[in-house]
Amino acid sequence: MIYITGNELRNKFLQFFASKNHLVLKSYPLIPENDPTLLLVGAGMAPFKPFFTGKMNPPHPRISTSQKCVRTGDIENVGRTARHHTFFEMLGNFSFGDYFKNEAIAWAWEFITEHLEMPIDKLWVTIHTQDDEAFAIWNNDIKVPAERIIRMEDNFWEIGPGPCGPCSEIYFDLGEERGCGNPDCAVGCDCDRYLEIWNLVFTQYDRDEVGNYTPLAKKNIDTGAGLERIASVLQNKPSNFETDLLFPLIEHAAAVANVTYGCSNKVDVSLKVIGDHIRSMTVMIADGILPSNEGRGYVLRRILRRAVRHARLLGIEKMFLVDMVDVVTKIFAQPYPDLGEKQDYIKKVIQLEEERFQTTLVQGMELLNRHIQGLKEDNVTVLDGATVFKLYDTFGFPWELTLEIVEEHGMKLDKKAFDEAMKEQRARARAGRQASAEQVVIPDLSHLKTEDLCINEQAVGGSVVLLWKDGIIVDEVHDGEDVGIILNVTPFHPEGGGQVSDIGFIEGPLGKMEITTVKKLLNGTIYHLGHVTEGALKVYDTAQLKVNVVRRQAVARNHTATHLLHGALKEVLGSHVNQAGSFVNPERLRFDFSHFSAVTAEELAAVEKIVQHNILANIPVSISEKTQDEAKEMGAIALFGEKYGDSVRVVAVGDVSTELCGGTHVENSAEICLMKIVSEAGIGSGIRRIEAVTGAGAVEYINTRDSLLQGTAALLKARPEEIVTKVDSMMSRIKELENELAQLNTKQAQIEVQELLGNAELMNGVQVVVGQVSSTDMDGLRMVADMVRDHLKCGVVTLGAVHADKVNFVAMVTKEAVAKGLHAGNIVKEVAKVAGGGGGGRPDMAQAGGKQPEKISEALRSAVAVIKQQLK
Numbered sequence: 076m077i078y079i080t081g082n083e084l085r086n087k088f089l090q091f092f093a094s095k096n097h098l099v100l101k102s103y104p105l106i107p108e109n110d111p112t113l114l115l116v117g118a119g120m121a122p123f124k125p126f127f128t129g130k131m132n133p134p135h136p137r138i139s140t141s142q143k144c145v146r147t148g149d150i151e152n153v154g155r156t157a158r159h160h161t162f163f164e165m166l167g168n169f170s171f172g173d174y175f176k177n178e179a180i181a182w183a184w185e186f187i188t189e190h191l192e193m194p195i196d197k198l199w200v201t202i203h204t205q206d207d208e209a210f211a212i213w214n215n216d217i218k219v220p221a222e223r224i225i226r227m228e229d230n231f232w233e234i235g236p237g238p239c240g241p242c243s244e245i246y247f248d249l250g251e252e253r254g255c256g257n258p259d260c261a262v263g264c265d266c267d268r269y270l271e272i273w274n275l276v277f278t279q280y281d282r283d284e285v286g287n288y289t290p291l292a293k294k295n296i297d298t299g300a301g302l303e304r305i306a307s308v309l310q311n312k313p314s315n316f317e318t319d320l321l322f323p324l325i326e327h328a329a330a331v332a333n334v335t336y337g338c339s340n341k342v343d344v345s346l347k348v349i350g351d352h353i354r355s356m357t358v359m360i361a362d363g364i365l366p367s368n369e370g371r372g373y374v375l376r377r378i379l380r381r382a383v384r385h386a387r388l389l390g391i392e393k394m395f396l397v398d399m400v401d402v403v404t405k406i407f408a409q410p411y412p413d414l415g416e417k418q419d420y421i422k423k424v425i426q427l428e429e430e431r432f433q434t435t436l437v438q439g440m441e442l443l444n445r446h447i448q449g450l451k452e453d454n455v456t457v458l459d460g461a462t463v464f465k466l467y468d469t470f471g472f473p474w475e476l477t478l479e480i481v482e483e484h485g486m487k488l489d490k491k492a493f494d495e496a497m498k499e500q501r502a503r504a505r506a507g508r509q510a511s512a513e514q515v516v517i518p519d520l521s522h523l524k525t526e527d528l529c530i531n532e533q534a535v536g537g538s539v540v541l542l543w544k545d546g547i548i549v550d551e552v553h554d555g556e557d558v559g560i561i562l563n564v565t566p567f568h569p570e571g572g573g574q575v576s577d578i579g580f581i582e583g584p585l586g587k588m589e590i591t592t593v594k595k596l597l598n599g600t601i602y603h604l605g606h607v608t609e610g611a612l613k614v615y616d617t618a619q620l621k622v623n624v625v626r627r628q629a630v631a632r633n634h635t636a637t638h639l640l641h642g643a644l645k646e647v648l649g650s651h652v653n654q655a656g657s658f659v660n661p662e663r664l665r666f667d668f669s670h671f672s673a674v675t676a677e678e679l680a681a682v683e684k685i686v687q688h689n690i691l692a693n694i695p696v697s698i699s700e701k702t703q704d705e706a707k708e709m710g711a712i713a714l715f716g717e718k719y720g721d722s723v724r725v726v727a728v729g730d731v732s733t734e735l736c737g738g739t740h741v742e743n744s745a746e747i748c749l750m751k752i753v754s755e756a757g758i759g760s761g762i763r764r765i766e767a768v769t770g771a772g773a774v775e776y777i778n779t780r781d782s783l784l785q786g787t788a789a790l791l792k793a794r795p796e797e798i799v800t801k802v803d804s805m806m807s808r809i810k811e812l813e814n815e816l817a818q819l820n821t822k823q824a825q826i827e828v829q830e831l832l833g834n835a836e837l838m839n840g841v842q843v844v845v846g847q848v849s850s851t852d853m854d855g856l857r858m859v860a861d862m863v864r865d866h867l868k869c870g871v872v873t874l875g876a877v878h879a880d881k882v883n884f885v886a887m888v889t890k891e892a893v894a895k896g897l898h899a900g901n902i903v904k905e906v907a908k909v910a911g912g913g914g915g916g917r918p919d920m921a922q923a924g925g926k927q928p929e930k931i932s933e934a935l936r937s938a939v940a941v942i943k944q945q946l947k
């Protein structure tokens with residue numbers, strides 16, 4: 076077996092596959108391209124997924140790489156085993172519908188036995204239980220004895236639906252002395268004796284959602300060999316950590332800590348953790364990841380803080396991770412020269428994060444140790460969520476780190492309660508952010524040299540002049556914090572004059588901040604409020620300034636449109652129209668003005684027409700600084716409620732509109748595209764409000780209206796242009812039907828009246844009519860009662876009718892019958908009582924209602940009794 080360095084091994088592998096007509100590519104970055112489902116690249120094949128699924132064509136049917144990989148699924152095992160890493164490199168050769176099993180197996184064997192000169196008697200292979208094809212190749216072609224080819228059920232590679240297939244692994248026997256000593260120790264044993272050095276995956280099936288396996292027309296090869304593992308074999312080292320890829324890092328950490336590697340397991344674990352983690356963080360930062368509390372940034376933060384904690388365990392109290400970056404870049408100088416180029420940057424990021432955690436680590440550990448001690452005394456084995464959250468929130472302990480520490484004491488933590496606390500904090504932060512934008516505390520800025528600050532809408536870069544947090548000036552701000560920032564030059568437009576501010580991002584060399592509000596102080600100083608999303612920002616940082624220009628353009632369209640609207644209103648309604656206020660955001664514009672009656676539809680149409688004419692007239696918008704007098708001469712309309720100094724900003728849309736205004740505008744009226752008035756209403760005495768939309772908003776408004784029209788037309792079974800005629804004829808038809816119905820009702824009533832009169836009873840010379848009529852409302856009921864009464868000379872009529880879920884009663888008494896003692900009001904009062912209601916009225920006419928329609932007959936029977944009573 077040959078001895079070679081890690082770098083030589085990597086080169087040898089790639090050169091070997093180049094000689095087999097493979098295209099050798101550089102490692103892909105750790106941030107997956109176009110794969111939002113994946114946080115970090117964790118396998119050699121990950122960047123090639125679209126080639127395997129056939130979504131994209133590969134640049135070459137055969138590719139070989141040494142891929143940078145980061146995995147954190149087993150992070151707690153790093154340092155405790157010989158092989159676990161958060162960062163490692165995976166050597167791989169890939170075939171996309173080109174060569175298959177024969178070549179993949181033969182070349183793997185050729186490389187390890189001829190080029191690395193691994194002794195054949197140390198090698199074992201595994202295949203999938205049913206893969207007779209692979210068995211035949213290993214046994215007949217490669218001449219591996221049958222007893223060294225092990226069939227395993229697990230040798231099948233698949234992740235959900237998609238390409239999948241059996242795999243074949245090559246193992247290296249490190250010798251009996253490295254084994255567990257069990258008599259049945261063999262390939263697949265958990266111990267360190269048999270080391271898997273290469274996995275060959277034969278993607279030959281396509282798995283569907285149900286679990287059917289169909290042979291692929293184009294079969295693929297995907298192999299992976301751990302660089303560090305093979306190096307450990309060739310360099311005859313007990314673990315990956317002693318290879319030249321990692322050991323210089325362990326030596327460096329040991330020297331700083333003044334400890335010796337290999338004397339104590341506990342010390343070794345910490346040294347290995349540091350050695351592994353510094354490689355991860357260096358490469359992650361070089362690939363553009365910054366520490367944060369989310370996603371990849373959180374993975375980085377967790378790795379970094381874990382390393383700092385292990386340094387503490389070794390007694391290292393000073394900052395030291397930064398210096399280790401030099402060692403990493405030296406080891407990786409040949410394959411990853413970009414690490415050297417970005418060395419200063421990487422060190423700055425690590426230094427900031429290390430400093431930040433160092434300041435709280437000791438207090439956090441004290442708190443945690445106290446709690447653990449207390450729990451032990453009380454025989455409790457679960458650390459409460461509130462403490463886990465406090466460690467996270469106040470001391471910056473990733474909860475996974477807290478978990479690791481409590482697990483070292485044989486305890487658990489209450490993850491559910493921690494998650495709850497996190498959720499509450501996020502809600503609080505959101506609410507707080509909204510509130511703080513409203514009432515932000517501005518620090519004392521009297522020392523600020525305002526003459527050094529300037530505004531330039533086109534600026535794309537600037538430097539950080541001042542930072543503050545909670546009203547206190549600070550030198551640096553960190554991810555997760557809500558802060559204020561002042562720049563030497565800003566392109567961000569502040570809110571004011573009824574216009575919302577710009578929003579966007581500020582990106583420093585080490586961090587990124589989202590700008591949500593921009594405001595202007597009385598002395599003209601512009602400050603920005605926002606949330607640091609990644610890393611950190613420092614005073615004197617040079618930053619990229621990224622205004623959300625799509626939004627700014629939408630605001631500008633609406634703003635220039637308000638000026639055009641203002642002019643058009645004066646033209647149509649008269650010169651008494653004056654602006655009384657306005658509000659402009661990306662979605663719409665609102666314009667309040669003085670006018671003493673509602674604006675008619677015709678007037679609105681005329682206003683819209685003028686504005687639209689000016690939009691399409693392609694008029695340039697000019698912005699200039701003028702003296703107040705010059706502005707007045709130009710005929711500028713002053714804005715409502717603004718105070719002006721000597722010099723004023725004049726916004727002119729050709730000679731159509733001239734106003735004093737501080738807002739953002741389009742350069743040419745044509746950019747507005749379209750303006751649609753959405754509403755017009757009065758909002759106070761003599762003040763009207765118009766709301767309108769422009770640009771994309773106007774198009775969307777019209778589209779919404781259009782689909783409403785289409786929908787209505789479909790309901791009416793007509794074409795949109797026929798709707799008016801159709802609705803018109805429907806309205807006439809409804810009128811006709813209503814008339815017919817009224818006639819029918821009258822006829823029905825006449826029939827009922829005749830029936831009721833036929834059933835009239837004579838009591839003491841009074842005609843008594845009591846009865847139920849068909850379902851109708853009170854008006855209908857009264858009409859029938861009227862008709863009955865008109866036929867009576869001396870009489871009383873009491874009627875009931877069920878309407879919906881209620882019952883109505885009416886009683887009418889002729890003059891002569893009133894004279895005989897009858898009282899309509901008292902009759903209905905008694906009757907309604909029976910049906911769960913009440914009412915009353917005059918002696919000659921009264922009505923009432925009840926809630927129990929089922930009692931109508933009983934109630935009407937009681938009417939007869941009441942009338943008899945009254946006639947006595």
Ligand SMILES: [Zn+2]
Nearest residue numbers: 255260264266
């Ligand atoms: Zn074993």
Ligand SMILES: [Zn+2]
Nearest residue numbers: 634736737738
């Ligand atoms: Zn304006």
